[in-house]
């Protein structure tokens with residue numbers, strides 16, 4: 001297995017252990033953890049090993065994979081008959097280091113469908129290469145997942161968006177990609193997908209239309225939009241000049257995740273549905289107002305307030321998929 005070392009995971013520096021103490025291997029130690037060298041993907045065999053661990057451990061082959069955004073961990077709490085895996089106990093899995101990302105994989109059923117949900121995603125700013133951030137999407141694929149639901153907290157740049165609104169993603173601007181960074185960098189393994197995948201039509205139109213119909217039955221259609229998301233590297237929130245530039249590029253909401261997960265999912269031919277919860281309004285004009293400054297506390301508070309609505313949207317969409325299965 002070239003391109004990897006068994007170095008300690010970067011996240012240990014942030015206080016989460018993956019050295020001695022929290023592990024699962026034969027003698028109580030977590031098996032060797034791979035750290036990509038450069039930005040290369042995990043070998044297929046390592047992904048397969050993780051997927052086997054989850055499928056065997058849960059007794060479930062999930063069809064839908066859910067990634068919970070910041071403060072949206074409750075999307076996994078609604079899963080029935082849950083089997084919960086702490087990331088620290090999954091072989092070769094990174095650990096979550098961000099508040100609002102619990103670091104657990106929950107496998108079970110939702111509206112009769114087999115699902116798995118990540119309560120905690122991995123971000124580039126945590127020090128993980130993009131291939132590592134989106135590695136769990138490949139794990140989902142080898143577990144049997146056909147549909148990826150990716151959710152995030154985002155700042156609203158479109159002036160029509162209000163805090164608490166939901167933006168169904170229909171496209172993205174990949175700023176990390178503009179800078180030459182991709183989760184697919186390095187040798188391509190055709191067992192996952194092609195060297196040069198196309199990304200037009202990445203966001204499944206049927207699922208977007210179903211979600212719009214669902215929002216009408218929920219009576220929330222006036223606060224649901226369809227728009228373009230952009231991922232920046234973080235962890236800083238954006239400057240006014242950056243936000244102005246993003247708006248000029250047609251971006252409606254900005255965050256620090258999701259795009260590399262979507263790229264990885266489309267590469268291996270998963271159907272993708274993604275939405276942003278607008279947790280703060282981004283200022284695009286200079287002012288001295290303190291209110292213009294984004295904060296993670298605000299992000300978490302808004303997500304908490306809107307978690308019930310987000311859960312209902314997700315469950316109803318899962319039910320629609322299950323109906324046509």
Ligand SMILES: O=P(O)(O)O[C@@H]1C[C@H](O)[C@@H](CO)O1
Nearest residue numbers: 069070152153256257296299
């Ligand atoms: O994981 P997501 O994209 O939902 O989290 C957003 C981006 C940063 O991680 C954090 C900033 O408040 O929220």
